[in-house]
Amino acid sequence: MQTLFYLFSNLFHIYGMYMFANVFFQERSRGRKLEAALYTAYFAINSGAYLLFHNWAITLASNILPFFAITFLYKEGRIRRVLNVAAIYAITMGCDVLVMTLQNMMHIESAVFSEGFATSLVIIAAADLSNKCLHMKKDILGKTPAMYYVTLLFVPLGSIFIAYFAAKGLNAVSLITAVILLLINIDIFYLYDNVIDLFSERCEREVMESQNKAIQNQLEVVQQSQLRIRCLKHDMDNHFLRLKDLIEKEKYAEALEYLETVKSSTAADKKLIDSGNDLIDSMLNYKLARLHDNIEQKYDIVVPKDLSFTEFDLNVIIGNLADNVLEALEQLPADEPKKLEISIRYKQGYLKVYFGNTFDGIMPEDGSRKRDHENHGLGLKSVERIVHKYGGDMRAKVSDNWYEISLIMYAA
Numbered sequence: 001m002q003t004l005f006y007l008f009s010n011l012f013h014i015y016g017m018y019m020f021a022n023v024f025f026q027e028r029s030r031g032r033k034l035e036a037a038l039y040t041a042y043f044a045i046n047s048g049a050y051l052l053f054h055n056w057a058i059t060l061a062s063n064i065l066p067f068f069a070i071t072f073l074y075k076e077g078r079i080r081r082v083l084n085v086a087a088i089y090a091i092t093m094g095c096d097v098l099v100m101t102l103q104n105m106m107h108i109e110s111a112v113f114s115e116g117f118a119t120s121l122v123i124i125a126a127a128d129l130s131n132k133c134l135h136m137k138k139d140i141l142g143k144t145p146a147m148y149y150v151t152l153l154f155v156p157l158g159s160i161f162i163a164y165f166a167a168k169g170l171n172a173v174s175l176i177t178a179v180i181l182l183l184i185n186i187d188i189f190y191l192y193d194n195v196i197d198l199f200s201e202r203c204e205r206e207v208m209e210s211q212n213k214a215i216q217n218q219l220e221v222v223q224q225s226q227l228r229i230r231c232l233k234h235d236m237d238n239h240f241l242r243l244k245d246l247i248e249k250e251k252y253a254e255a256l257e258y259l260e261t262v263k264s265s266t267a268a269d270k271k272l273i274d275s276g277n278d279l280i281d282s283m284l285n286y287k288l289a290r291l292h293d294n295i296e297q298k299y300d301i302v303v304p305k306d307l308s309f310t311e312f313d314l315n316v317i318i319g320n321l322a323d324n325v326l327e328a329l330e331q332l333p334a335d336e337p338k339k340l341e342i343s344i345r346y347k348q349g350y351l352k353v354y355f356g357n358t359f360d361g362i363m364p365e366d367g368s369r370k371r372d373h374e375n376h377g378l379g380l381k382s383v384e385r386i387v388h389k390y391g392g393d394m395r396a397k398v399s400d401n402w403y404e405i406s407l408i409m410y411a412a
Contacts, residue, residue, distance in 0.1 A: 005175055007047055009116035012182050014043045015066055016120055018125035021090070022086040022163040023134060025074035035073055042066040051175050064089065091130065091235035095122040102160075117178040121185055125156045128189045132196065155188050206381055220286060235269060275301040279311050280344060287322035291340070295329060307346060308411040313386045318344075320379035320407065321355045328359040328403065341404075349411045350392075383407070 018039055047061035064085075071081055097118045102108070159170070159181040170228070239262050246255040273284040280303060291297065307314065329338050343354040387394045392409035 001171060003051065006050065006180075008115070009120055009181055010047050010050075011043060014039060014046070015186075016092070016123035016127055017042075017126060020088045020130070020284050021067075021070065021074070022250065023127060023131045024088060025071060025076055025081075027075045029075045030073045035070075038066075038070045038073065038201065043072060064187035064277045065158060068177055091126055092123050095119055095126055098122060103225070113160075116180065121156050121159060121182055123257055124152075124170065124182075124186060124189065128193065144168070155185055159185055206385070209382065217245065245377070257284065272297070273299060273301050275303050275344075276305045277301075277303045277307065279314055279381075283315065283318045284322060284342070287319070287326060291329070292338075295338040295340055297339075298341045300341075300345070303344055303346045303351070307351065309351065309390065309409065316386055317383050317407075320383050321353070322406075323379060325357045326356050332358065339402075351411070352406070353408075354406045356402065358401050359403045361401050380405075 036346050045066050046062045050059045067088075068085055073238070076084065090235055092148070096119055098121055099113065103113045103118075111141075116286045162177075162181065163223060240260075242258060246252075246258060272288050275281055280301065284301070288297075299407045325340060325342075328339065332338055339356075341354070341356040343352070345352050387407050387409055390409035390411070392407060394405065394407040396403070396405045398404075
């Protein structure tokens with residue numbers, strides 16, 4: 001029975017080493033069949049050396065040498081290969097020390113500990129956690145739900161705790177219990193990995209949505225500018241013809257009067273925002289052009305011509321916040337008072353942005369006013385992601401029928 005315990009324990013230990021190999025060695029140069037054959041040989045050599053010789057040096061050599069040979073399945077340089085193997089064995093030895101320390105401190109007498117099942121379980125958990133830490137994108141890693149890491153910690157510890165009471169002796173029940181617990185852990189890690197992959201895809205989708213929105217906003221601004229230029233050119237051609245006709249007929253007073261009319265109509269099309277920053281001015285002027293005259297408006301835009309934040313990020317922030325404000329104002333009944341306040345100020349290396357507006361008092365959980373339910377709330381999530389990118393903070397506040405959102409970002 002002790003031999004069976006060891007064989008099953010070592011089988012899961014080899015599986016843990018396989019997981020570590022796939023964490024530290026990414027690009028495989030040989031086929032799956034050869035890989036499976038080599039890991040089988042690794043298991044046979046290591047198990048045979050332990051059972052036949054009971055010598056720590058031989059057992060250690062039978063563990064390290066076959067695994068090092070397996071690493072030649074992967075495309076890696078000599079120095080990097082040695083360093084990766086050293087890192088893997090440092091982690092696995094740390095897992096061994098952790099389990100042994102726990103066993104000695106608590107005076108645990110259980111086959112799960114003495115035959116290596118607990119160590120194998122901790123190694124598998126460590127390999128899974130290493131994979132996420134090394135290969136998950138930093139922005140996604142920071143957004144990963146805390147429950148994922150709690151699970152990685154408590155599922156193995158909980159399994160060890162259960163095994164302590166359920167598998168104290170070298171018998172069939174203890175063996176079956178240990179194997180089932182290990183399989184459950186592997187299955188849970190697999191399921192959680194799939195959940196994290198879905199979460200990563202959702203985060204990437206949010207990034208793509210914000211990029212598409214920024215591009216769309218910029219394209220709309222350019223198209224609107226081109227349209228205004230074409231309209232102005234067309235109108236000016238007609239105005240010049242009329243002025244030419246009046247001058248040729250020596251109707252100078254009428255010509256001057258007509259010129260004043262043209263000047264007044266051009267001045268009426270003046271910009272609401274003129275801070276000197278082309279991106280912010282063009283974006284806000286385009287977005288705010290659809291506002292009606294019955295809306296009380298207050299603007300305080302003081303920013304330099306050039307900012308250290310990328311135009312893409314500013315586009316996403318200003319565009320999404322302006323869209324939310326306009327959407328909220330449009331949903332108000334025509335007879336209700338409407339008010340809008342926008343403040344954007346840059347001072348001593350940080351940018352403060354404030355958008356405030358009246359709204360209907362109905363506050364969605366995510367703060368978004370979008371009618372597009374499929375992309376509901378993605379705009380503010382994109383804004384929040386960019387704010388955090390610059391080490392800033394974003395807050396929303398609701399008071400009666402007034403909604404405001406403020407953020408601060410720090411220049412790199």
